[in-house]
Amino acid sequence: MSSLSVVVSTYNKPEWLEKVLWGFQCQTYKDFELIVADDGSGPETRDLINAMKEKVSYDLIHVWQEDDGFQKCRILNKAIVASNTDYIVMTDGDCIPREDFVQVHYINKEPGYFISGGYYMLPMNISNIITLEDIEKQNCFNIQWLKEKGIPKTFKNTKLTARGFISTFFNTFTPTNASWNGHNSSGWKKDILNVNGFDERMQYGGEDREFGERLINFGVKSKQLRYSAVCVHLDHERGYKTPEAIAKNMVIRKEVRQKKSVWTYYGITK
Numbered sequence: 001m002s003s004l005s006v007v008v009s010t011y012n013k014p015e016w017l018e019k020v021l022w023g024f025q026c027q028t029y030k031d032f033e034l035i036v037a038d039d040g041s042g043p044e045t046r047d048l049i050n051a052m053k054e055k056v057s058y059d060l061i062h063v064w065q066e067d068d069g070f071q072k073c074r075i076l077n078k079a080i081v082a083s084n085t086d087y088i089v090m091t092d093g094d095c096i097p098r099e100d101f102v103q104v105h106y107i108n109k110e111p112g113y114f115i116s117g118g119y120y121m122l123p124m125n126i127s128n129i130i131t132l133e134d135i136e137k138q139n140c141f142n143i144q145w146l147k148e149k150g151i152p153k154t155f156k157n158t159k160l161t162a163r164g165f166i167s168t169f170f171n172t173f174t175p176t177n178a179s180w181n182g183h184n185s186s187g188w189k190k191d192i193l194n195v196n197g198f199d200e201r202m203q204y205g206g207e208d209r210e211f212g213e214r215l216i217n218f219g220v221k222s223k224q225l226r227y228s229a230v231c232v233h234l235d236h237e238r239g240y241k242t243p244e245a246i247a248k249n250m251v252i253r254k255e256v257r258q259k260k261s262v263w264t265y266y267g268i269t270k
Helices: 014-025 043-053 072-082 101-108 124-129 132-136 143-148 155-161 164-173 189-194 207-217 243-259
Strands: 004-010 032-038 059-064 087-092 095-097 113-116 184-188 221-224 231-233
Touching: 004 014, 004 072, 004 101, 014 032, 014 043, 014 095, 014 132, 032 043, 032 072, 043 059, 059 072, 072 189, 087 095, 087 101, 087 189, 113 207, 143 155, 184 189, 184 207, 207 221, 207 243
Parallel strands: 004 032, 004 087, 032 059, 113 221
Antiparallel strands: 087 184, 095 231, 113 184
């Protein structure tokens, strides 16, 4: 049995998912299973996963459900149930992990905590040109390589350049909350089950944060590793982002905060 599970959510983005799965093949820490939480993708994604099973060294599991609009929370809950370990890392099918990504989550896991990681957003032109070789050579995390491709100089570049003491310093003093971020977070399966997983009423917009708020209400503390657990986020359109869904989610989150809710009645256990 592997020592931890990585859950990667996806929907009809096989060309991005392939880059992500190669990113996990390049990990320095290799003792993990990977579960693709597939929210109703077509056969191209299934074919890609079946082909990748022959090429990667980790156990690759495909959990799929019928396409019923944006139902990420539902498929994440199915993936949690399908996981075979007691610790789960969650990320998205458009986030290529740096080679130390799993290792950073593994060595920093601690009872009573979940880990909040960060991401570095890439523009579409660079997202498109990243090749398998660029992932193997880790070019897509190399700030010089990215600058040659036109990335501007900004403070956020420190996410890719910070190492050792510097990354610890930034993790400690970043003004950002250590919230549960769907693209890069991890926690104990027993804690996830104790809050009944994700609230399946929620569609796009804050569904990860709401889950993290219930973990915190349950007494789980959060650990900020934005500058250590690093992935690059490939660009895409967000056709599923609607004002109605965001408004509905805000109501649910407000109730969770007011009532200090821990359990959702719309989660793994119905």
